[in-house]
Amino acid sequence: MPADWGRLLTAMITPMAADGAVNEEALAELARALVASGTEGLVVTGTTGESPTLTDEEKVRAWQVVKEAVGADVAVIAGATDNNTARSITLTQEAERIGCDGVLMTVPAYNKPTQEGLPARAALQRSRTHGAEHDGGDDGPPLARPGHRRHQGGER
Secondary structure, eight states, X not given: OOOOOOSOEEEOOOOBOTTSSBOHHHHHHHHHHHXXXXXXXEEESSGGGTGGGSOHHHHHHHHHHHHHHHOTTSEEEEEOOOSSXXXXXXXXXXXXXXXXXXXXXXXXXXXXXXXXXXXXXXXXXXXXXXXXXXXXXXXXXXXXXXXXXXXXXXBO
């Protein structure tokens, strides 16, 4: 059964200080303001949150800061995608360790798996996280199923 993360999830930006470091105070303030405005869940360090420019340590710390700022009643989804599958697994494990409610796993930007490889990558990431639940079965998303063809130009 899918997790209940609410009906409105917001992809957060990651505020930066003048020196280029993550501004943790502004990050916590933004998270609280988004929740006060009606957001029921927050996606932290997705591409909207500058994930390609953050270190792994900065990502994990951002998840901690947001989780502490909004408490247990608001879902925090950790952006754990990396081009390196092993790094994605490590990030997913860290997200679970600190109590994130879910992880955002997307196809890597530069080294995309084949359609057959997508479910294998997702299964590997899930299998390496202790107690991780998923909502999509073992087939992965629709476009990841072997033999599934993308709709193009009116033809299937």
